[in-house]
Amino acid sequence: MPSESEIIRMIRSRSRRRCGPGVEVGIGDDAAVLKPDLGTDLLFCSDLSVEDIHFRTQWATHELIGRKAMAATISDIAAMGGEPRFALASVALPRGWAMGLIEQLFSGMFGLADDLGFSLVGGDTTASPGPIFIDTSAIGVCGRGRAIRRNNARPGDHVYVTGDLGGSGLGLTLLGQGFKLVDDSRPLDQLNSARQAAIMRHLAPAPRVQAGRMLGFEGLATAMIDISDGLATDLGHIAEDSNCGAVIHGELIPLAQALKDLSSTGMEIDSVKMALQSGEEYELAFCSPADNVDRIRNLSETLELPITRIGEIIRKPGLYIEQDGQTVSLDTRGFEHQI
Amino acid sequence: MPSESEIIRMIRSRSRRRCGPGVEVGIGDDAAVLKPDLGTDLLFCSDLSVEDIHFRTQWATHELIGRKAMAATISDIAAMGGEPRFALASVALPRGWAMGLIEQLFSGMFGLADDLGFSLVGGDTTASPGPIFIDTSAIGVCGRGRAIRRNNARPGDHVYVTGDLGGSGLGLTLLGQGFKLVDDSRPLDQLNSARQAAIMRHLAPAPRVQAGRMLGFEGLATAMIDISDGLATDLGHIAEDSNCGAVIHGELIPLAQALKDLSSTGMEIDSVKMALQSGEEYELAFCSPADNVDRIRNLSETLELPITRIGEIIRKPGLYIEQDGQTVSLDTRGFEHQI
Numbered sequence: 242m243p244s245e246s247e248i249i250r251m252i253r254s255r256s257r258r259r260c261g262p263g264v265e266v267g268i269g270d271d272a273a274v275l276k277p278d279l280g281t282d283l284l285f286c287s288d289l290s291v292e293d294i295h296f297r298t299q300w301a302t303h304e305l306i307g308r309k310a311m312a313a314t315i316s317d318i319a320a321m322g323g324e325p326r327f328a329l330a331s332v333a334l335p336r337g338w339a340m341g342l343i344e345q346l347f348s349g350m351f352g353l354a355d356d357l358g359f360s361l362v363g364g365d366t367t368a369s370p371g372p373i374f375i376d377t378s379a380i381g382v383c384g385r386g387r388a389i390r391r392n393n394a395r396p397g398d399h400v401y402v403t404g405d406l407g408g409s410g411l412g413l414t415l416l417g418q419g420f421k422l423v424d425d426s427r428p429l430d431q432l433n434s435a436r437q438a439a440i441m442r443h444l445a446p447a448p449r450v451q452a453g454r455m456l457g458f459e460g461l462a463t464a465m466i467d468i469s470d471g472l473a474t475d476l477g478h479i480a481e482d483s484n485c486g487a488v489i490h491g492e493l494i495p496l497a498q499a500l501k502d503l504s505s506t507g508m509e510i511d512s513v514k515m516a517l518q519s520g521e522e523y524e525l526a527f528c529s530p531a532d533n534v535d536r537i538r539n540l541s542e543t544l545e546l547p548i549t550r551i552g553e554i555i556r557k558p559g560l561y562i563e564q565d566g567q568t569v570s571l572d573t574r575g576f577e578h579q580i
Numbered sequence: 581m582p583s584e585s586e587i588i589r590m591i592r593s594r595s596r597r598r599c600g601p602g603v604e605v606g607i608g609d610d611a612a613v614l615k616p617d618l619g620t621d622l623l624f625c626s627d628l629s630v631e632d633i634h635f636r637t638q639w640a641t642h643e644l645i646g647r648k649a650m651a652a653t654i655s656d657i658a659a660m661g662g663e664p665r666f667a668l669a670s671v672a673l674p675r676g677w678a679m680g681l682i683e684q685l686f687s688g689m690f691g692l693a694d695d696l697g698f699s700l701v702g703g704d705t706t707a708s709p710g711p712i713f714i715d716t717s718a719i720g721v722c723g724r725g726r727a728i729r730r731n732n733a734r735p736g737d738h739v740y741v742t743g744d745l746g747g748s749g750l751g752l753t754l755l756g757q758g759f760k761l762v763d764d765s766r767p768l769d770q771l772n773s774a775r776q777a778a779i780m781r782h783l784a785p786a787p788r789v790q791a792g793r794m795l796g797f798e799g800l801a802t803a804m805i806d807i808s809d810g811l812a813t814d815l816g817h818i819a820e821d822s823n824c825g826a827v828i829h830g831e832l833i834p835l836a837q838a839l840k841d842l843s844s845t846g847m848e849i850d851s852v853k854m855a856l857q858s859g860e861e862y863e864l865a866f867c868s869p870a871d872n873v874d875r876i877r878n879l880s881e882t883l884e885l886p887i888t889r890i891g892e893i894i895r896k897p898g899l900y901i902e903q904d905g906q907t908v909s910l911d912t913r914g915f916e917h918q919i
Contacts, residue, residue, distance in 0.1 A: 265621065266729060269821075271659040271805060272625035272720065274727040277616045282604065286611035287717060289670040289704040320610040331628040331715040365628040371710020376670040378626060378717040381611065388613040390605060466610060482608075 243340045248366045251340060252347055261360040263326060273362035275327055275380070282388055284323040284381035288313040292372035300416045301444045302424070303342050307349030309446060310375040313469065315357060316448035316523040318381035320467035322389040322457020325359040325450060328379040333369035350377070357450050387457050389527070394464035394483035398528035398554040401537065403449050403546055406472055407512060408497030410519025412443025414510075435502035442497065446523040452544055453525055461536060465527035471518040473571050476526050477560050483528075489517075489552040489571070491564030513564065517571070528554055582679045587705045590679060591686055600699040602665060612701035614666055614719070621727055623662040623720035627652040631711035639755045640783045641763070642681050646688030648785060648860075649714040652808065654696060655787035655862040657720035659806035661728040661796020664698040664789060667718040672708035689716070696789050726796050728866070733803035733822035737867035737893040740876060742788050742885055745811055746851060747836030749858025751782025753849075774841035781836065785862040791883055792864055800875060804866035810857040812910055815865050816899050822867075828856075828891040828910070830903030852903065856910070867893055 243251070253268045266274035277283065290296060290310040298306070311328060318325045330350050334343065343366075354361045359379070415436050416422075422440050423429070429437060448467070456462045464483055466475045472494070480487045494516045504510045529537060534550075541548040555561075560571040582590070592607045605613035616622065629635060629649040637645070650667060657664045669689050673682065682705075693700045698718070754775050755761075761779050762768070768776060787806070795801045803822055805814045811833075819826045833855045843849045868876060873889075880887040894900075899910040 265725075266727065270729050270731075271656040272623040272662070272727075274660065274722075274729075275622040275624055277620075277622050281616075283614040283616050283622075283719070284611040285614055285666055285668065285719060286702055287668045287670045287704050287715070289672055289706050289713070289715065291672050291706055291708055291713075293709050294672075294707055317610040321613065323611070327624055329624065329626045329717055331626045331717075333628055333630050333633075333713060363625055365626050365715070367628050367630055368633055369630055369711070369713075370632050372708070374628070374630075374672060374708075374713045374715075376626070376628065376704070376713075376715035376717075378668055378670075378715075380622070380624060380719065383613075386604075388605065388611075390609050390613075392609075 243343065245366055248343055251344060255347060255351055256361060261358065264360050264362055267360065267362045273327065275362070278382050280385060281382040282385055284318050284321045284383060284388060286314055286317040287376055287378035288317065290375045301422065303345035304349040305444045307346040307375070308353045309444060311350040311353045311377045312446050312448050312523060314377040314379045315353065315450065316467040316469065318379055319448050319450045319453030320465050320525060321381065321383060322387060322453050322462065322465065323381035323383040324454050325357060325379050325381045327360050327362050328354065328377060330361060330364040331376045333367050333374040335373065336368050383457050387460065389457050389462045389465040391464050391466055391479050392482035394479050394485060394528040394554045396485055396554050396556040398463055398530055399550050400476065400487055400489065400526065400528055400552040400554060401548050401550050402472065402495065402524050402526050403452050403548050404524040405495040405497045405547065406468070406522055406524060407500040407516035407519045408439050408442035409446065409522045410515050411497065411500050411503065412439035415440055416443065431502065432506055435499040439497065439499040442499065443521065446521060448523050449525045452546055455540055455544065456527060459536065461529050461533050461540070462527040463529060465525055468522040468524045468526055469520060471520045472526060473517045473560060479526070479528065480558065480560055486555045486557045486559045486561065487552055488555055488561040488563055488568065491562050493549065493551045495547060495549045582682065584705055587682055590683060594686060594690055595700060600697065603699050603701055606699065606701045612666065614701070617721050619724060620721035621724055623657050623660045623722060623727060625653055625656040626715055626717035627656065629714045640761065642684035643688040644783045646685040646714070647692045648783060650689040650692045650716045651785050651787050651862060653716040653718045654692065654789065655806040655808065657718055658787050658789045658792030659804050659864060660720065660722060661726060661792050661801065661804065662720035662722040663793050664696060664718050664720045666699050666701050667693065667716060669700060669703040670715045672706050672713040674712065675707050722796050726799065728796050728801045728804040730803050730805055730818050731821035733818050733824060733867040733893045735824055735893050735895045737802055737869055738889050739815065739826055739828065739865065739867055739891040739893060740887050740889050741811065741834065741863050741865050742791050742887050743863040744834040744836045744886065745807070745861055745863060746839040746855035746858045747778050747781035748785065748861045749854050750836065750839050750842065751778035754779055755782065770841065771845055774838040778836065778838040781838065782860065785860060787862050788864045791885055794879055794883065795866060798875065800868050800872050800879070801866040802868060804864055807861040807863045807865055808859055810859045811865060812856045812899060818865070818867065819897065819899055825894045825896045825898045825900065826891055827894055827900040827902055827907065830901050832888065832890045834886060834888045
């Protein structure tokens with residue numbers, strides 16, 4: 242069982258001496274010392290991942306667990322139209338963990354930092370008498386006054402989502418049914434490929450940092466949120482905070498390929514419902530005035546990322562779905578963890 | 581059992597609409613939006629408090645637990661010579677907690693924020709299948725290049741501590757022996773007063789923000805740390821990171837009054853050892869060149885806070901204590917939580 246200072250030494254050696262631009266002092270002092278960018282606002286947020294609530298060690302590698310715990314916070318920076326710059330990780334680990342496992346956990350976090358260009362500059366480690374806890378916090382930046390909030394959507398705005406939806410919820414369902422992440426490279430048939438794609442979608446989400454930043458930089462979104470609790474819940478937050486409502490066109494929701502593949506091969510699944518309720522997708526849902534259609538299409542092409550118009554903001558409060566010629570009111574409870 | 585959004589609503593209503601200077605968007609969006617101060621460096625740190633490792637609900641009110649969890653992080657900002665500005669709190673709570681308890685926990689955190697002039701701007705709440713977890717993170721500021729690190733102490737520097745030591749460790753010992761925090765206002769005899777003082781010292785530490793900030797502002801300290809793991813361990817960090825050693829004069833260590841009172845009334849206790857090993861004191865230990873003696877005395881008077889010279893930095897690595905005419909090598913392990 243490594244001591245706290247042995248863990249810090251390991252993490253310190255794993256982090257580059259001066260992690261990235263703006264890091265004057267990284268891991269190992271009482272606090273990190275950072276040089277803020279000039280002319281920006283700061284974004285500040287955290288996200289807590291708890292074993293057996295948010296993840297299971299039987300389902301994922303420790304590297305994926307660390308990576309996803311960090312991705313959740315970085316996705317919140319993306320959802321404000323910001324760029325992640327610095328992050329901390331506080332982890333509580335059951336006694337008896339070997340250094341190798343701790344290294345894997347941090348390797349996942351450092352890996353995401355390297356991929357997305359931010360620096361992991363500190364945190365805290367302690368023992369846990371119960372489950373694993375990982376709290377990640379991050380500082381991001383955006384242009385002065387350019388943060389994209391939830392409360393500025395206006396009736397007539399189009400509602401968009403990045404990427405596709407339902408994959409994460411499908412992956413979670415499959416993991417719950419006993420399907421496993423396959424970690425070798427044997428070729429898989431179409432059915433098992435689709436299962437693996439869904440499982441990976443759940444275990445290794447990619448925060449939409451570039452899309453969020455560009456939407457913020459170009460001032461294209463009136464309101465934005467990342468889909469962590471499900472499209473219905475999260476778009477519901479935008480509608481409520483903006484004092485308006487939203488209507489989603491069911492047939493326009495971009496469904497994850499794995500969801501289409503598995504529902505076409507007989508898996509009993511309500512794809513649209515799954516796409517509405519699937520949490521931890523970490524796609525962005527945003528609103529944009531109707532006359533931005535061309536600019537959003539261009540952005541989608543530049544980023545090589547599908548950005549799909551799925552509905553509109555309306556004056557009438559509430560969330561509605563239009564499907565098969567009918568419009569029905571939608572329960573906004575998607576994926577909220579009751580405590 | 582309140583839902584996550586009910587908790588957020590409660591916290592949101594408790595926080596002032598625009599918490600303090602620099603808070604553009606506080607609690608309730610994906611991330612807080614903050615205006616950084618001009619001409620400062622940022623300090624960034626977190627601290628994790630775990631039930632039954634760092635605190636027990638039988639020993640403290642929920643308000644004190646929340647306050648102390650936040651104080652630990654703010655103390656790290658103080659230890660860099662900084663001023664706390666913004667904080668987050670991520671808490672995992674056992675299912676079944678009533679809103680009243682959650683309010684008390686946050687009330688402790690908001691109380692510290694109000695007292696010390698920083699803003700609690702966000703965080704995360706989730707269920708815990710085990711103990712309570714509270715991770716607090718903070719952004720502080722200090723003048724450009726003025727952060728006080730651990731690695732710049734030089735042979736000949738004097739070693740100082742703020743306040744007095746041993747009270748927190750004594751309080752922890754008493755709590756372990758079954759003494760309780762008394763929450764009514766009945767008058768206590770001297771013995772029980774001393775016990776209560778020690779217990780309160782353990783449960784309600786006061787981060788030395790003003791002292792830390794002034795030491796940073798006036799450039800008086802070459803190295804500084806807050807005493808969270810015990811003087812021996814923490815001064816050991818300064819010595820090691822500065823590639824030198826330190827000698828402490830046992831008789832100069834300022835002992836907590838409660839420690840003196842209780843050891844004089846027959847409690848079997850090695851006061852100096854307690855003062856060396858007592859963790860969670862959140863006093864500051866710092867090093868300063870010998871010619872700053874007068875300025876440090878002035879600072880102590882201005883702040884009405886004892887600042888005591890307890891030793892010197894020496895060339896020879898290691899930590900030593902001079903007591904009763906003998907100099908012995910000191911174990912730097914004070915209060916580190918093994919995991």
